[in-house]
Amino acid sequence: MPKKVFSIKKSVSSKKAPESEEELFSEPSETKKAVVNSPSVVRAGKRTPELLRGFRDILPDEQPYWDMVRDATRSVAEAYSFDRIDLPILEREELILRTIGKQTDIVEKEMYAFEDQGGDRVVLRPEMTASAVRAYINHGMLNLSQPVKLYYMGPNFRYERPQAGRYRQHHQIGFEVMGSEEPILDAQLMVLTFHLLKDLGIDTVMHVNSIGTLESRQQYKTELTSYYRSKRNQICEDCKRRLLKNPLRLLDCKVETCQPIKADAPQILDWLDEDSKNHFMHVLEFLDEAGVPYTLDSRLVRGLDYYTRTVFEIWAAADEGERSQNSLGGGGRYDNLIEMLGGREGTPACGVALGMERIILAMRELQVEIPKHGADVFFAQLGDAARRQGLRLFEECRRSGIRIREAFGKNALKTQLELANKCAVPYTLILGQKEVLDGTIIIRDMESGAQEIADVTKIVSLLKKKLEPKEKEEKS
RNA sequence: GCGGUCAUGGUGUAAUGGUUAACACAGGAGAUUGUGGCUCUCCUGAUCCGGGUUCGAUUCCCGGUGAUCGCCCCA
Numbered sequence: 001m002p003k004k005v006f007s008i009k010k011s012v013s014s015k016k017a018p019e020s021e022e023e024l025f026s027e028p029s030e031t032k033k034a035v036v037n038s039p040s041v042v043r044a045g046k047r048t049p050e051l052l053r054g055f056r057d058i059l060p061d062e063q064p065y066w067d068m069v070r071d072a073t074r075s076v077a078e079a080y081s082f083d084r085i086d087l088p089i090l091e092r093e094e095l096i097l098r099t100i101g102k103q104t105d106i107v108e109k110e111m112y113a114f115e116d117q118g119g120d121r122v123v124l125r126p127e128m129t130a131s132a133v134r135a136y137i138n139h140g141m142l143n144l145s146q147p148v149k150l151y152y153m154g155p156n157f158r159y160e161r162p163q164a165g166r167y168r169q170h171h172q173i174g175f176e177v178m179g180s181e182e183p184i185l186d187a188q189l190m191v192l193t194f195h196l197l198k199d200l201g202i203d204t205v206m207h208v209n210s211i212g213t214l215e216s217r218q219q220y221k222t223e224l225t226s227y228y229r230s231k232r233n234q235i236c237e238d239c240k241r242r243l244l245k246n247p248l249r250l251l252d253c254k255v256e257t258c259q260p261i262k263a264d265a266p267q268i269l270d271w272l273d274e275d276s277k278n279h280f281m282h283v284l285e286f287l288d289e290a291g292v293p294y295t296l297d298s299r300l301v302r303g304l305d306y307y308t309r310t311v312f313e314i315w316a317a318a319d320e321g322e323r324s325q326n327s328l329g330g331g332g333r334y335d336n337l338i339e340m341l342g343g344r345e346g347t348p349a350c351g352v353a354l355g356m357e358r359i360i361l362a363m364r365e366l367q368v369e370i371p372k373h374g375a376d377v378f379f380a381q382l383g384d385a386a387r388r389q390g391l392r393l394f395e396e397c398r399r400s401g402i403r404i405r406e407a408f409g410k411n412a413l414k415t416q417l418e419l420a421n422k423c424a425v426p427y428t429l430i431l432g433q434k435e436v437l438d439g440t441i442i443i444r445d446m447e448s449g450a451q452e453i454a455d456v457t458k459i460v461s462l463l464k465k466k467l468e469p470k471e472k473e474e475k476s
Numbered sequence: 477g478c479g480g481u482c483a484u485g486g487u488g489u490a491a492u493g494g495u496u497a498a499c500a501c502a503g504g505a506g507a508u509u510g511u512g513g514c515u516c517u518c519c520u521g522a523u524c525c526g527g528g529u530u531c532g533a534u535u536c537c538c539g540g541u542g543a544u545c546g547c548c549c550c551a
Contacts, residue, residue, distance in 0.1 A: 050524090053542070105549050109477075127551080156551075161477075164544070165551085172551055238548070254547080303550060329551060355551030382510060412505095417512035432510060446512075 054160070054168025064370045065360045069200060073153060073173050076196045080188065082151040082175055087131040089155060093121035098341060099130035101305030103245060110158040124157035129306075129334070129351055130341075132176045137343040146179030147349075153356070164361065165326045171356035173329075178338065181348035183279050186310040186333055187286030189352045193314055193329065194292045200359060201368035203317040204328065206287070206294035210280035210309050211248070211301060212272045214336060217308075220271035221247050231261050251299035267298045276309050283310055293317075302332060306340070309333040310350065316362045328362060329354030376467050378420035379406045382413055382432035389436060393429075393459070400460050402467070420446065427466065429459070 051057070058066060077084070093113050100107050112124035125131060132150055135141070141148045153173045162168060175192065177185045190206050197204045211217050225247045228235065232243070236255040243250060253262060272280065287294050294312075302311045311332035331352030338347040377397065381390045387408060397404040407419050413430070420428040430442040430451075441456045443463075454462055 050542075105477095110549080158550075160549070162543080163546090166549095167551095170551060174551095241548095249549090252549095327551070353551060358551060380511085411509095413510050414512075419512085421512040428512085430511075434510085442511095444511075449512085451511085 052168070054162035056167060056169075062360070064372075065363060066356070068363075068370055069173075069356055069359055070153060072196055072199045073151070076192055076199065077151040077175070080149070080175075080192045082149040085132065085135060085150045085152050087125075087128055087135060087152060087154065089125055089157075090122050091125050091131055091134070093123045095130050095134055095341070096123050096126060099133070099304075099306055099337065100127070104303060104305065106158060106303070110160050112157045112159060126158050127156055127304075127353065128152060128154065128172060128174050129176065129304075129337075129353065132174065132351070133178070133334075133337055133341055133343070133349070136176075136178050136349075137338065137341060142179065142344050142347065147182075147185060148178045149176070150178070151175045165355070165358045167357060172353045173356060173359075174351060174353040175331075176349060176351035178349040179347055181279070181333075181335060183282035183310075184286050186279075186283045186350050187290060187292075189331060189350060190287060190294070190312055190314075191290045191292050193331075193352055193354065196354075197314065197328065197359070200363055201366055202328070202359065202362050204293075204314050205317050206292055207297040207300050207313045207315060207327075208284070208287070208294050209268070209297050209300040209311050210272060210276055210283075211268055211307060211311055211332075212276040213308055216271055216273040216276060217248075217268070220266070220268050223266050223271065224248070224250065227265055228261070234258075234261060248301040249303075251301055262299070268301075269298055279309055302330060306334045306337045307332040308335045312352075314352075314354070316366075318362075318366065326355070326358050326361075328358050374403065375405045375423045375425045376403045376427065377405070377463060378416070378423055378425045378428040379404055380413055380416035380420065380428055380430045381406075381408070382411075382430070383436075385433060385436040386431040389456075390431060393431070393441075393456070396460055397463065400464065402460070402463055427463065431456075 074084075093111075096111065097107060102108070106126050111126055114122065116122050132152065136148060136150075151174060153171065155169050155171050157169055159168060160166060175189060177189065190208070194204055194206065212220070225243060228239070228243050228247070228250055232240070234257070235243070235250075236253065236258050238255070239250055239253050239258055242253070251262060251265065253259075269277075269280075284294075284296075297313075300311060300313060302313075309332070311330070313327040313330040315327050329352060331350065333348070333350040335346075335348040338349055339345045379390060379394055379397075381387045390406065390408065394404055394406055405420070405423050405425065407416050410416050410419070413432075417428065426446055428444045428446055430444060432442075435441050435453075435456070439456050440453050441459055442451050443454055443459075443466075444451045
């Protein structure tokens with residue numbers, strides 16, 4: 001339930017009697033006058049609504065980073081034979097409840113869930129694996145050649161306390177492989193993740209673990225729980241809670257006093273069933289072969305209930321050893337999920353999800369160079385006649401592949417040349433009244449300042465000729 | 477959800493219980509209405525919101541909101 005209906009309310013004193021808001025919207029002329037005369041209320045009407053907490057605008061400045069991440073993702077996905085899928089942002093609440101596990105924080109307190117006008121319980125998706133699996137089942141993808149490999153990018157929503165690299169709306173990149181339990185596929189996910197991030201200038205280390213099947217994990221949980229029960233009076237409050245709610249999370253505790261207890265706790269690897277153990281060993285072998293740096297992390301568990309066997313997290317190598325909170329991504333195998341959602345029984349799958357904001361944060365910290373979109377030519381115009389021709393001339397250039405910039409919004413030639421300078425173009429075209437009458441145009445070499453007058457009808461081919469040698473230089 | 481720190485133009489900083497809240501960058505206009513990279517002039521533009529203390533609050537106090545860090549959790 002939304003707590004506040006009108007954002008205006010914030011600017012009006014929230015402590016005033018509730019009538020004050022009534023006054024704003026109701027008629028009585030005397031009180032209305034009084035209210036309108038009060039400066040704070042007058043301003044309140046004009047106040048710009050603020051961004052919702054944990055939400056943000058991605059401004060033009062930052063877009064080059066996003067473009068770079070998206071481009072790299074597409075190219076890696078294509079290379080590894082993943083097909084793009086776009087999934088809806090709104091899903092049935094049931095889908096998420098059956099997927100993530102009702103006990104998790106995500107479901108218990110972080111979901112944007114509500115009833116729509118038709119009475120359906122819906123949620124803004126908190127993650128995308130559930131949707132991908134649903135789509136796999138809905139569209140009968142089990143009839144395709146297996147495994148089905150899908151990738152996607154898009155926003156997710158979690159009502160959490162915002163922090164650096166953590167937002168209520170955040171974006172994820174995901175890769176899912178459905179319909180095969182070959183350990184090489186688990187490894188491939190990690191390999192492609194490693195290389196994707198490397199392409200983006202981030203060196204990473206994979207943290208890997210196996211949490212076995214549901215059955216073997218259950219046995220381990222029992223063991224772990226009884227171990228911690230015996231130490232119950234020595235552990236922190238959070239751990240006491242975890243003990244009841246989510247025992248595997250005990251292994252995540254960072255409290256000093258819990259560390260020795262944690263160190264002696266039973267290890268999940270000792271409780272794996274034979275098949276899982278085998279599977280895991282193969283995964284590690286493949287990783288070794290692929291040269292992906294990883295560390296075995298027997299305390300890595302992952303938050304979502306649907307994981308089985310392989311689980312992993314990706315950390316920036318620069319963050320190793322530091323207590324940076326944010327992994328760049330994580331994933332694992334979910335061999336039961338497809339069946340749990342009504343798909344064919346025993347259909348195995350695995351996947352990985354990466355946080356785009358976190359990737360970009362890491363890129364900024366590492367000062368990764370962003371490729372700039374250069375320009376070849378700037379078009380400067382003077383006077384109405386020139387502008388009229390300008391639109392057509394501009395389009396002609398664009399069509400023939402010349403990267404051209406303009407500033408039709410400016411009049412002064414001086415200003416336009418300043419902008420041309422900022423664009424770092426080698427040439428500027430100057431079209432004024434005189435040139436329009438003569439059917440000519442000026443080409444200015446921005447480096448030397450030399451100008452020549454050209455026939456306006458031949459300008460495109462002339463420019464291309466001038467630009468050619470420069471392109472060759474750039475390539476060599 | 478809990479705890480710490482913080483909040484001044486678009487950005488980065490300064491200052492103050494008392495007249496026009498300063499500076500840099502960015503933005504806009506201009507330096508004989510047709511020429512950039514240097515320079516100069518002018519302009520736009522801010523004390524997060526609400527309440528309290530006070531003759532007077534941007535400054536002090538309280539509350540809210542937001543950001544940030546840690547915890548929880550997670551991408």
